[in-house]
Amino acid sequence: MPFTWQISINRSRNAAGYVYAPAVLDPVAIGDEIIFINNDSTPHWPGLVDATGMAPSSATYFMRYQIPPHTSSTPWVPGVNGTVSFADSLDTKPSPPAGTIVVAGITTVPE
Amino acid sequence: MKTNMIAGALAVVCAVTAQGQVVACPAQQDSLINMPVINSSSVDHTLRATLKLVDGVRTMWGPSGDPRCAKQVIRLLQGFDPAHMKPWPSSGEPIPGPTFRARLGDLVEVSFFNQIDLKNFGASLDKGDMGTMSSCDQFTASTSATTSKDGPAQNDGMPNCIHGSSTTNVHWHGTHTTPSTTGDNVLLFIRPALRTNGKLRPADETRAMNAFSSIYKACEAHGPPTRWTQLPTAWQTAQRALVKEYDSSAVYEGKAGTMPDRFRLWPFDSLEIAAGGWPQYQIGANPYCFPLPKYDSTTMRMGQAPGTHWYHAHKHGSTALNVANGLTGVFIVSGDYDDALHAYYGPAFREQVLMMQQLATVPFPSVPLPSTVGIAPISINGRLNPVVAMRPGEIQLWRIVNGAFRDAVDFAYFEPTSPTSCSSATAPRTNVQWRQVAQDGVQFRAATYEAEGTVNHTFNLAPGNRADLLVKAPAATGLYTLCVARNIAVYVQSTGGPQPPSALLTVSVGGADMSPVQDFIPAERFPVQPSFLADIHPDSIRFKRELVFGPAFNMIDGKVFVDHHFDQAMLLNTAEEWTVKNTASDIAHPFHIHINPFQIFELFEPNSPAAKTRGNPCYVDPDNPATFKPCAAGQPHAPYIWWDVFAIPTGQQIDVTARCVPAGGGAPLLQRCPAPLHDYIKCVSGKCMEYIPGYFKMRSRFVDFTGQFVLHCHILVHEDRGMMQLIEVVSDKSGYTHH
Structure with missing residues (x-):
């Protein structure tokens, strides 16, 4: 069965005040589940970044609802291979923290 | 920029590895882990334990076709003996x-x-x-690298969907006890303890322990409570406050404290309490207190069968996920049965407790997986293909529990370990030997031991089943692989069926020879079965009923589980005969009923090789209902085996649409189908299908305990998604008088 991965949204001293950890999740396979854990004291709502690098539209959120502080999201499941960039739609500041999920199929892990 | 991205990606890959998420897979053929044991007190005959459900990081392996292993956060059980407090093992292995x-x-x-x-x-x-996807676990799946789409699990609806995934309870599988209050009560929903600033509140646990102490004293004196109001007032008050606190703070649609009234738990609890019932929803803790009744003919119709039982999570909607996380454990009830075996073999007689699990963090894929990826492997006590040590010629008692959430395991053979183990059809298979001595925690009678417990008699252990085996090591030292065939049906109509044999465990034979040489216990010395386990006589049957599983994966008798609705009601202290059918052609749904075991006395397998071979006396001719009957060969014989899980044989499905179209054309009609087959055909949406269900017939006694409990498919995702019925045993006494 697929694996489950976590991306934490942690408080940070950077300008945005938060950071994704890990900012790049790799390797991930089709069917794996990814949940976001909001360790921040404000809500977050990560979603796919479109081709122009703009904040995600309502059709491309990772989850239906924003993630309240100190809670977790519902899972996001990659259905296709590719590299997915994401950012927080609630963060309207320029150049908000971004992250990447690399969906690259199942590869052999060295023993 | 591109270079920076790659560098960043590499850095994070290392970070992921440093976090311990993706790791090298544990080596196989490591020694068997023995789970910590908590014994009952021989002084006051009470099993006292604290069972904690927590979460932690454990190394999990991918399914077949996925070579990754990874550190995963899973829900897991820890157990503590209050009299001998020892820390729970902190190794990274996902032990039961x-x-x-x-x-x-x-x-x-x-x-x-x-x-x-x-x-x-x-x-x-x-x-x-009800019936909507409002609180079903939702997921969002990508349909491309730049788009996502909400997707619940297929078309599931509440309450028959994966939901409440960290809410649970404990099912004491195999116990003959009350299904109510503090007994084998699977209707409870025990939510995680509340936290403040992310931390558990020690005062809540202390309050619970204090209350439980009082509850146990009362239970020791009077038996399990019958009403919630019999519990200490402080506990009632505390639970009310906790449930209300949860209701007012829970996150709903992305915001805390906004849960609609109809989703809140206390209103339902308060109604149950007002009606004299037991509140369904509790927060953080629950006391389990119940006796393991020793048979007494003056007070009971049956007793608890001594044997290998188990416990596992069983909250509707999270059973599969929690069992897949590993919320299982073995529960051994000793009695004359194992006393006799130990007496026969002497003090050196060793037992192996083997919990088979199918560990995963996702009970079924949310999106189609690559065709090369299979399902979760079967582990034993937290390891793949572990090694059981035996001395040459030694006989051990193996207590095997199939705690997998999905797969049955057909025990095929042992062969000397080699790189090609389990792949050869001609390898010598006369080395390690076994004889089965008990099924589902109920010992065989000597006659059954001779008929069914023959040397290396293969058997299929469906999820939920247990088997006790006497296993004999050969005289030659070496490694021997136990080869098993995983399956969800031994016989299927067309494609599917058991997978090729694969290694389940390894026996390492070494050390000093056993002296004197041991052999299987002779039938005349076999433990005497308790009298209450005598066969149920046909003349005692008060009622007959029929249940039909399938053809949909989530339906019994054509419908999914319905909350608050009883599908079967049985009169206390009566015996019944049930015909349990399966119309699925590729899944042998494992039927399981709580509280009372049953005896199978008839079996119909329409997809057995004999039933599918023209000219064979057992051939099932789809055009001739007279052939839809059990084959004489392979029928159960008295004394019958007791079960509490049995995989219902698959049926046949034949598309007869073309034979049901009116002469002038148009939509097919049942009246136009061949008349002899009308009872077996259903015409729906322009298609007519003939169903020849497989079935078993069983007899059971609904004795000693009234109350509400369930029957269901033990492919636990099916149970969560609706293949379950609420049933009740009702009193045979009335308080009214007419004189």
Whole structure:
């Protein structure tokens, strides 16, 4: 069965005040589940970044609802291979923290 | 920029590895892990334990076709003996919960705490609008690298969907006890303990322990409570406050404290309490207290069967996921049965407790997986293909539990370990030998031991089944692989069926020879079966009923589980005969009923090789209903085996649409189908299908305990998604008088 991965949204001293950890999740396979854990004291709502690098539209959120502080999201499941960039739609500041999920199929892990 | 991205990616890959998420897979053929054991007290005959459900990081392996292993956050059980407190093993292996050992007549007092940190798992709610997907676990799947789409699990609806995934309870599988209050009560929903600033509140646990102490004293004196109001007022008050606090703070649609009234838990609890019932929803902890009744013909119709039983999570909507996380443990009830075996073999007689699991963090894929990826492997006690040590010529008692959430395991053969183990059809298979001595925690009678427990007699262990084996090591030292065939049906109509044999475990034979040489216990010395396990006589049957599983994966008798609705009601202290059918052609749904075991006396397998071979006396001719009957060969014989799980044989499905179209054309009609087959054909949506269901017939006694409990498919995702019925045993007494 697929694996489950976590991306934490942690408080940070950077300008945005938060950071994704890990900012790049790799390797991930089709069917794996990814949940976001909001360790921040404000809500977050990560979603796919479109081709122009703009904040995600309502059709491309990772989850239906924003993630309240100190809670977790519902899972996001990659259905296709590719590299997915994401950012927080609630963060309207320029150049908000971004992250990447690399969906690259199942590869052999060295023993 | 591109270079920076690659550098960044590499750095994070290292970070992921440093976090310990993706790791090298553990080596196979490591020694068997023995779960910590908690014994009942021989002084006051009480099993006391604290069972904590927490979360932690454990190394999990991918399914077949996925070579990754990874550190995963899973829900897991820890057990503690209050009299001999020892820390729970902190190794990274996903071992089951503690093994409980008690004796017939003992009292069970297990303090259960749900201390899962919800934040580590996907958001999940307990209640929702019936039939809708409102609170089903939702996921969002990508349909490309730049788009996503919400997707619940297929077309599931509340309450028959994966939901409430960190809410649970404990099913004492195989116990003959009350299904109510503090007994084998699977209707409870025990939510995780509340937290403040992310931390557990020690005062809540202390308050629970104090209350449980009083509850156990009352239970020791009077038996399990019958009403919630019999519990200490402080506990009632505390639970009310906790449930209300949850209701007012829970996250709903992305915002805390906004849960609609109809989703709140206290309104339902308060109604139950007002009606004299037991509140369904509790927070953080629950006391389990019930006796393991020793048979007494003056007070009971049956007793607890001594044998290998188990416990596992069983909250509708989260059973599969929690069992897949590993919320299982072995529960051994000792009695004359194992006393006799130990007496026969002497003090050197060793037992192996083997919990088979199918560990995963996702009970079924949310999106189609690559065709090369299979399902989760079967582990034993937290390891793949572990090694059991035996001395040459030694006989051991193996207590095997199939705690997998999906797969059955057909025990095929042992062969000397080699790179090609389990792949050769001609390898010598006369080395390690076994004889089965018990099924589902109920010992065989000597006659059954001779008929069914023959040397290396293959058997299929469906999820939920247990088997006790006497296993004999050969005289030659070496490694021997136990080859098994995983399956969800031994016989299927067309494609599917058991997978090729694969290694389940390895026996390492070495050390000093056994002296004197051991052999299988002769039938005349076989433990005497308790009298209450005598066959149920046909003349005692008060009622007959029929249940039909399938053809949909989530339906019994054509419908999914319905909350608050009883599908079967049985009169206390009566015996019944049930015909349990399966119209699925590729899945042998494992039928399981709580509280009372049953005896199978007839079996119809329409997809057995004999039934599918023209000219064979057992051939099932789809055009001739007279052939839809059991084959004489392979029928159960008295004395019958007791079961509490049995995989219902698959049926045949034949598309007869073309034979049901009116002469002038148009939509097919049942009246136009061949008349002899009308009882077997259903015409729906322009298609007519003939169903020849497989079935078994069983007899069971609904004795000693009234109450509400369930029957269901033990492919646990099917149970969660609706293949379950609420049933009740009702009193045979009335308080009214007419004289």
